[in-house]
Amino acid sequence: MKKLAGPLPLLALMFFASALFAHHGNSAYDETARVPIQGTVTEFIWVNPHSQIYLDVKDSSGKVVNWGVETNSPGILGRAGWTRRSLKAGDKITIIVCPAKNGQPVAYAGSGDPGTKVVFADGRELDFTDKSTK
């Protein structure tokens, strides 16, 4: 019924692209990098303020390593269209992440770093863009 003025959704998107970066801003991750990691979800922890995705990833030598991926709060994820059931153990996914600078198997994927997202085996995607601004 009430449509918002034209520039608002764009401004709101810009807000979520940049303001959320301000929270995350943790120097542990390489925020200039976008790296795909592929594996099988072992846990999806839906908590404040940092939800977490854990997945088993086979490295180049065939060894399985459990990765931990930091993501947003349920509030932010909820406004991006996620629910607590969006991921479950056993799901085969690829996550585009900002990896830890120190080479540990931890990473960030969330609204703070546009371009990070989850891609399912069937091609379906879950990103971190706010969907509640219009």
Add this chain to the structure above:
Amino acid sequence: MRIHSLIAPATLALILLMSPGASGQDSSKSASAQEKTAAPRRDLSGVWGMLPSRELSPDDKQSPGGEIPPMTAWAKARYDLQKPGYGKRAAPGGNDPILQCDPMGFPRILYFPTPFEFMQVPGRVLQMFERDHVVREIWTDGRALPDDPDPLWYGYSVGKWVDDTTFVVESTGYDDRTWLGAAGFPHSELMRLEERWQRVDRDTIHFTLKIDDPMAYTKPWIALARDFKLRPRAEIRQGYCVASEEQAFTKRIREPGAMNTGAAPKK
């Protein structure tokens, strides 16, 4: 001469407005556009999200921003002890109170990147934040600020409308354990804040903040002016920070990610 040249176009515009053609679709369109954007009178109700004003510096993370005034010796000593988990001084083993879910405090919570909601009830304006589901009470019943307030995480606040769209809040009584942002800038219990919330149109609040804390800063800190946008489809969720969950996160992700970065390796 000049007056005459102004009158002519104004008259023409008036004639056009009053002509039958102008009363059709076009004028109703512009009237409804005006209705959409006009600020309601003395009303801040709604869910609001902050827009950035410029590229923020590392010192501005969850912070008022703007030019940070020189710290007093008291504040500098505190600042040196504060080990941020974020920003340019970030290092493993930080002591930012929020890393263990201690209250973020005001004004820092305002700069946390989740929306808040204003609610107006008789005698108070309530500001409900998603982070920790905090409700900040701003008294509007005409009372004065207390002379010797107990230090509180979210202070003691009184507000009044100075015109139909501008709500001014004064506050004091802040617990000095909270930080003015993730970079670890301190404040004292003497800190007084003056906020101006100006609803410039239906969808926008222009916000300014003055931080006056002579114990910590040699002059008032004028925060970066910010705009908040109405978020009609957003709802405030119960974003409690739970210490046990945060500790588990720190152990499983934050600490492995921080190892051997910033601080000296521990091997």
